[in-house]
Amino acid sequence: MAFNTVNDVITEVRTLLQDTDSAGFRYSNSSIYQALNEGLLEAARLRPDFFRGIPIPQYGSSGSGDPILFPPTFIPALINYVCGRIQLRDDEATNDQRASVFIMSFKQTLAPGAT
Amino acid sequence: MAQSDAFQRFYADAALHAPGAIASTLQPELFATLRDFLQKTNVWIEQIPVFVVPDTYDYEIVPPAGTAFNRLMAVSDPQIRTNSWAWPATFVPPTTLRLTRNPTQPANWDVWMALFAVDPVDVDGNPVFPEWMLDKFFDTLFSGMLYRVLMQPQKPYSNAGLAATRYKMYVQGRAQALAEVQHGYGFDMQSWQFPAAGVTRSRQRGV
Numbered sequence: 540m541a542f543n544t545v546n547d548v549i550t551e552v553r554t555l556l557q558d559t560d561s562a563g564f565r566y567s568n569s570s571i572y573q574a575l576n577e578g579l580l581e582a583a584r585l586r587p588d589f590f591r592g593i594p595i596p597q598y599g600s601s602g603s604g605d606p607i608l609f610p611p612t613f614i615p616a617l618i619n620y621v622c623g624r625i626q627l628r629d630d631e632a633t634n635d636q637r638a639s640v641f642i643m644s645f646k647q648t649l650a651p652g653a654t
Numbered sequence: 655m656a657q658s659d660a661f662q663r664f665y666a667d668a669a670l671h672a673p674g675a676i677a678s679t680l681q682p683e684l685f686a687t688l689r690d691f692l693q694k695t696n697v698w699i700e701q702i703p704v705f706v707v708p709d710t711y712d713y714e715i716v717p718p719a720g721t722a723f724n725r726l727m728a729v730s731d732p733q734i735r736t737n738s739w740a741w742p743a744t745f746v747p748p749t750t751l752r753l754t755r756n757p758t759q760p761a762n763w764d765v766w767m768a769l770f771a772v773d774p775v776d777v778d779g780n781p782v783f784p785e786w787m788l789d790k791f792f793d794t795l796f797s798g799m800l801y802r803v804l805m806q807p808q809k810p811y812s813n814a815g816l817a818a819t820r821y822k823m824y825v826q827g828r829a830q831a832l833a834e835v836q837h838g839y840g841f842d843m844q845s846w847q848f849p850a851a852g853v854t855r856s857r858q859r860g861v
Contacts, residue, residue, distance in 0.1 A: 585808075588679040592779075610676050650808040 574624035620645035672811035687798035720782030794827025
């Protein structure tokens with residue numbers, strides 16, 4: 540599946556989180572969009588060259604069909620961040636170790652050695 | 655607007671040497687490299703006509719869009735061969751030609767100015783400059799851009815050792831370009847250029 544729109548990214552996040560039952564999502568759309576927006580801000584901190592000359596995009600559920608303004612080769616890393624961010628919640632379904640792996644993978648892909 | 659073939663090859667080749675570097679990473683480094691290259695080599699020279707009259711010493715000259723004047727190369731008479739000084743003059747940045755002797759009669763002269771690229775860049779984000787330079791000095795500009803890219807901290811492609819190697823290649827290429835310009839891109843030019851290899855740097859007295 541190509542990652543052309545914001546919805547494509549959200550769909551992949553839900554696949555990784557095993558949260559694909561649209562009749563009753565475990566994680567709300569608003570929480571996933573929040574994590575996505577935080578990932579974009581984090582990416583701007585680590586790689587300001589990604590957003591050179593453009594404002595840092597921030598998305599809401601109304602913009603799910605919007606094109607994702609992020610370098611295509613780094614979208615898998617962004618997806619890892621969103622998954623990790625969701626897993627940081629204090630919830631019986633979450634896993635701190637898995638969250639840490641997701642987030643570290645994001646940081647090491649964008650900026651090796653970054654904290 | 656589609657990028658030209660030269661730029662497409664330039665950035666595609668850069669991706670091989672700096673995996674993970676995207677266009678917005680490469681373009682500012684190319685801009686900085688090009689500015690340094692043009693300022694030090696005077697490769698980009700434009701001929702600007704100016705009409706001089708007696709009792710007027712200062713003339714405003716306008717650089718082409720996307721460029722700035724770097725250095726005055728010559729003031730010549732169009733009726734005579736190029737690059738020979740027809741009248742003594744100096745350049746007062748950013749845009750003033752100043753004659754140092756009063757012209758005796760009105761005349762059309764050519765002012766030869768060395769240029770360098772400035773903002774704004776084109777719609778693709780590339781600096782504005784003649785693309786033949788990208789073909790002729792491809793390796794030099796490529797090494798110059800790459801050493802700056804490889805010097806960036808905490809990137810997947812950061813590599814201080816390779817950056818140093820690329821810097822040496824760039825400086826050497828820049829020196830060769832300067833020599834080419836000085837000799838009018840002619841064959842059988844002098845075989846040395848600064849820095850000169852093997853030159854005597856010290857002498858012992860009495861030897």
